[in-house]
Amino acid sequence: MTEGFTVFAGAALFVLMLPALYRVAVGPTSFDRLVAVNVIGTKTAVLLVVIGTLFGRLDMFVDFALAYALLNFVASLAVARYLNRTRSTPERKPAKRRTPRKKKAKAS
């Protein structure tokens, strides 16, 4: 009874990942793809726990799931920072403001 429910939960998780995979395929911006990849990665960690329950080796698969969740988080943050840095760097201007202020202070 429990095994049947576990198989059902794993299959439902896999089927519900397909809309996220669709968003990865046809997402208009790259951030849409990144969000969907993040969702798929988190659900893969959950699916590893389901597979471990099904095989009866949950003590082994829990470590896999923990490592997978950690790697997913690090990869998501890295790609987010990479996409963020590409445009926000040339707009920094507070360094240029300091020199006129000093000149004004000296002139007055």
Add this chain to the structure above:
Amino acid sequence: MSMDVADSFVGGFSFDFGFLAEASAKTTHAGLSALDVCGMVMVSVGLVFFLGAAVGLYRFPDFYTRMHAAGKGDTLSSLLILLGFGLITLDDFSMVGWLLVVKLLAIVLFIMLTSPTSTHALMRAGYEDGVEPVTKGSSSKNTKKEVES
């Protein structure tokens, strides 16, 4: 099961939590204990939340709305499904079983910390990169379906 090998190291003694062991030993006519039923209910609720996240990720018109659905539904459904399988696994109250549940709780805590963090980082990256939100009356470029209206 594979618990026997690790149980031999720690001596295989089991805790005697009163009501939990009683709830685990008392099975219904289908062979399910009360903890199994609770775990199944939690996994089902988590699957419903993940259904909401998947439908939102598929149907919503905008990057920010998709991220809203994905972030919340994904976090809560992951927590519920993992805790439900922790309850299903917790049938014998041995040392290794508790260690397994503690590891599952570590994954739950990790996901609860990191999933909003990555959602926030992605949202900020998209905002600073100039992804336009969909507004009322104007069909944005980011919308999937360009409905002429």
